[in-house]
Amino acid sequence: MQEVLTNNSPRLHENFSQVVKSYYQLTKPRIILLLLITTSAGMWMAAKGEVDPLLLVSTITGGALASASANTINCVYDSDIDYIMERTRWRPIPSGRVKKRDALIFAIALATISFTLLTVVANLLAALLAMSGIVFYVLIYTHWLKRHSVQNIVIGGAAGAIPPLVGWAAVTGDLSWGAWLLFGIIFLWTPPHFWALAMMIRDEYEGVGVPMLPVIEGDEETARQIWIYTLLMLPATLLLVYPLNLAGGVYAGTAIFLGAIFAQKAWLLLQTPEDKNVARSLFKYSILYLMLLCAGIVVDSLPATHNFTTAVVQNVHTLISAVVM
Numbered sequence: 453m454q455e456v457l458t459n460n461s462p463r464l465h466e467n468f469s470q471v472v473k474s475y476y477q478l479t480k481p482r483i484i485l486l487l488l489i490t491t492s493a494g495m496w497m498a499a500k501g502e503v504d505p506l507l508l509v510s511t512i513t514g515g516a517l518a519s520a521s522a523n524t525i526n527c528v529y530d531s532d533i534d535y536i537m538e539r540t541r542w543r544p545i546p547s548g549r550v551k552k553r554d555a556l557i558f559a560i561a562l563a564t565i566s567f568t569l570l571t572v573v574a575n576l577l578a579a580l581l582a583m584s585g586i587v588f589y590v591l592i593y594t595h596w597l598k599r600h601s602v603q604n605i606v607i608g609g610a611a612g613a614i615p616p617l618v619g620w621a622a623v624t625g626d627l628s629w630g631a632w633l634l635f636g637i638i639f640l641w642t643p644p645h646f647w648a649l650a651m652m653i654r655d656e657y658e659g660v661g662v663p664m665l666p667v668i669e670g671d672e673e674t675a676r677q678i679w680i681y682t683l684l685m686l687p688a689t690l691l692l693v694y695p696l697n698l699a700g701g702v703y704a705g706t707a708i709f710l711g712a713i714f715a716q717k718a719w720l721l722l723q724t725p726e727d728k729n730v731a732r733s734l735f736k737y738s739i740l741y742l743m744l745l746c747a748g749i750v751v752d753s754l755p756a757t758h759n760f761t762t763a764v765v766q767n768v769h770t771l772i773s774a775v776v777m
């Protein structure tokens with residue numbers, strides 16, 4: 453008996469960690485990380501750099517649980533096409549590691565905990581926004597648009613732009629222009645982010661009949677539309693500085709520098725739309741871009757940054773006055 457237990461326990465442990473790993477994979481954790489970074493940017497900007505740590509941790513946790521729920525339901529709904537596509541065949545449902553029914557129960561549990569946590573620690577608006585993110589992503593994008601419209605990710609992309617609204621609402625209890633501008637920036641960022649990837653794996657989408665833009669309109673038109681969205685997104689990032697006056701010089705410098713690289717990559721893709729390496733480079737950069745832009749928002753919003761830039765401006769002003777006198 454002793455021997456049986458000793459032999460079985462490592463396997464039991466191994467099985468348990470495999471199950472945990474499978475459920476973790478269902479939530480698409482790497483995407484959640486960036487969604488949380490945008491949530492945090494919304495919180496720091498709304499709180500002008502002074503966020504209550506308990507509220508920050510709870511909102512991030514609630515947001516992560518809501519996004520995990522949305523991604524899990526997407527995995528359940530799309531398991532038929534995920535089974536066919538090379539990129540997604542290994543996912544827990546198509547590979548037979550998790551049953552659809554169990555995944556759905558898991559998703560409902562995640563959404564329930566998220567709603568409760570956000571309502572109790574933040575407020576009802578933040579909780580309702582997080583739930584609307586799940587509903588929008590599942591019903592509007594996954595169910596309605598993904599397989600039926602070439603504009604699927606343009607309209608569906610609104611779901612991915614909701615997290616900063618959750619963050620903002622958690623801090624202030626309402627949504628002001630700043631919150632909607634962050635929403636707009638991510639809304640405009642999504643087409644270049646996703647279409648660059650879709651250009652790389654166009655054949656896979658074509659194989660499963662998903663009407664992504666490169667499948668329907670080809671690489672040249674996709675590169676043209678990526679360029680248009682890039683040209684709309686870059687000035688939008690600066691509206692936070694003027695006229696909204698919600699961000700200062702540190703953010704402005706970051707947005708201009710990062711935006712110039714974004715524009716350069718999108719321009720190169722416009723010149724060479726067939727080159728998958730250029731598309732890959734833009735896709736990867738789009739992720740780094742949004743991370744660093746959000747980092748710029750956070751750093752810019754800190755009171756220490758504000759004091760530092762004010763001191764620099766005052767010293768430069770004094771120096772110029774002394775030279776001119």
Ligand code: HEM
Binds near residue numbers: 482483609610611742
């Ligand atoms: C409708 C909107 C969007 C679509 C259709 C889309 C689609 C995709 C796809 C298909 C991938 C590849 C995932 C994989 O290989 O398994 C991806 C990667 C990624 N997406 Fe998006 N995305 C969207 C919006 C967003 C948003 C709003 C964010 C975060 C703010 C985001 C963050 C990421 C990240 C971080 C990755 C890289 C994940 C990794 O390293 O594997 N995406 N996206």
Ligand SMILES: CC(C)=CCC/C(C)=C/CC/C(C)=C/COP(=O)(O)OP(=O)(O)O
Binds near residue numbers: 518583584
């Ligand atoms: C506030 C809140 C909870 C918002 C939800 C935001 C959310 C989960 C956005 C996800 C965006 C995304 C990665 C779409 C890809 O879906 P896909 O089906 O095209 O990707 P796939 O082909 O990799 O499955």
